[in-house]
Amino acid sequence: MANELTHRVVRTNGIDMHVAEQGSGPLVLLIHGFPGLWASWKNQIAELAKHGYHVVAPDMRGYGDTESPTDPTSYSIFHLVGDLVGLLQVLGHQQAFVVGHDWGAVVAWHLCLFRPDMVKALVNLGVPFWPRSPNIKPKTLRQKFGDGFYISQFQEPGRAEKAFGLYDHLTLMKKFHLIDKPDLIAPPGMEIIDFLDTPSSLPAWITEEELQYFASKFQKSGFTGPLNYYRAMDLNWELLAPWQGSKISVPTKFIAGDKDIGFHSFGIKDYIMGSDFKRCVPNVEVVVIDGYHFIQQEKAKEVTNEILSFLANFSNV
Template identity: 65%
Template sequence: MNEVTHQRIKTNGIWLHIAEQGTGPLVLLLHGFPELWYSWRHQITFLASHGYHVVAPDLRGCGDSDAPLSPSSYSVMHLVGDIIGLLDHFQQQQAFVVGHDWGALIGWHLCLFRPDRIKGLINLSVPHFDRNPKAKFVDSLNKIYGDGLYICQFQEPGRAERAFARYDYLTVMKKFLLITQTENLIAPPGMEIIDYLETPSRLPPWITEEELQVFADKFQESGFTGALNYYRAMDLNWELTAPWQGSKIMVPVKFLVGEKDIGFETNGVRDYVQGDVFRILVPNLEVVILDGHHFIQQEKPQQVSQEILSFLRKFPAE
């Protein structure tokens, strides 16, 4: 089998860096925050070895992809447009999409905006919620959690970047990628979230210092502004997605989440994922709860890879 190769592709007016391996049906792997294509290192080789053409981009603003300066260039319209451009580049009418964290949000919106281009979706960690017509997303969070919530702190351009700069890049990666506790996402009054997050004294067995350094080195090159701009476009997304209010996602979906994921443990998300409303919005849905935390594809690579493969194999070969 061929090795992982890298190239940059022009799509939707920007250049995206992609890692790819294998031949067969196209599978796109979309990462989250603060991550890169490298988050999928385990799944790329596994899926390629089972007969798939696997493509993992650095999403706009991250890694070796272009990073437009304006937060308004990070709306879900732009993000979905980038992925449609990748499909067009590979001359594929349809692809499978696997998304985690922000990549999951892109996956949900791909299915809302362009279901004709998606064969099936496997999303990790972030479920689909219907848009609240009465309040902007960040405003709602601010009223519930206050300024200590990381999403609220990320809104002001430059604020998080200045706070992150008090640490070396490897420490920032450790603070985010190794997060485990619910309260870690909300800093006490007057404290920045990066100061509140703990730096683990020992690494968990699923990631090495060298692997963390790969993330650190790339963010040292690019800075964090591109990745943070996703959060700064959240209320713009709320405005732009009004036409899809109440829309159902009819694409076949498998949703994977870690039992100890910080997002799964808070604000009724567990009940939502296991309840009826999620299934009304996503009728063709399978939910799998794994033993793990938020960055589940890195923490439990074999289980996640097998879950993805079992879903892909439900579709007839072309």
């Protein structure tokens, strides 16, 4: 029934994609990031469905019960956006509201860039749209931040997988979810996963059972797929050259947690709060709330209310 959470596998863009869905009405796609799953949106799914939306939350390519190609070139931004375009077609919708977090926000930005006709409105969390530099490839991050930078370490096939393999999957999920986000620079020669300390207790916003669910799915699918998003960054830089200087025209709400490490790194806060972000995304509303990186889980009610209030401007719900 539409009022119950259901699961199915659909064929899109050449892969089998697992989706969770609930409700009926205007379509809302919820796009998770690293290291997430459809369940990252558990609270939003139920509430949005209750308010009259058809909510669909996929496991993205490489995650959970969705297919996980091993070749990093299969994780280009064209592949990731293509998966969502195909998903909309399978669902029988020409347009959707889209909500993204972390890498899901990156994919959602580019869905809006490539196919603005398919997005009624966008709510993105944590990661802003960043204009493509005409001269600086992502690989130069290693030159700027060194080998200890987590994105640098993620580039080398097998390196992060080997480090992750030193831990059981439940411990890994605690490390990733409870230390905010691993936007850290490790000392030279130290693996990023070894540089993280695991907290001794869980915060109120996530349970041991929830983390165990995540752990069971990553134990099945592994980390190569999710890490391939990072390994395709240089390829994406090359592919995105035709969109150099393009803007996001879709109406957007951007939500950031004021304690998110990413918000305070690499000049992102100044970029978001200044005029540059507005120039790249002219129809953006910026909301900064009290919280960390996994804000849709930590501050579920507040984030859901922000989503609902924004979507209501563009629908009859």
